[in-house]
Amino acid sequence: MTAFTIREVPDDVASRLKVRAAEAGQSLQAYLLALVTREATQPTLAEIAQRAERYATSxxxxDEVLRLIDEGRAAR
Structure with missing residues (x-):
């Protein structure tokens, strides 16, 4: 695994993140890992637009539309 270091985090931001981690019952590291993981796994607007463009030209x-909807629901 890779380790990240974030420098020069403003004190108020660090304090809010620590509070949110505590409220979630997580360590700061676990809380930040979840944030980064969620951000990395969500498609960007550009990726969504590319996908829409592919589908629009297909x-x-x-039956295919219904299958894709079912797949999306099952992935939640």
């Missing part, structure tokens, strides 16, 4: 029938 020939998809109703």
């Amino acid at each position: 020939e998809i029938d109703n």
Whole structure:
């Protein structure tokens, strides 16, 4: 695994993050890892737009649309 260091975090930001971690019952490290992981796994607007463009130029029938909706729901 890779380790990250973030320098020059303002004191008020660090304090708020520590409080939020404590409220979530997590260490600061676990809380920040969850934040970074969530950010890295969410598609960006550009990725969503690319995906939409691909789908807009594809020939998809109703059965395929329903299958993709079911897949999306199952992935939640």
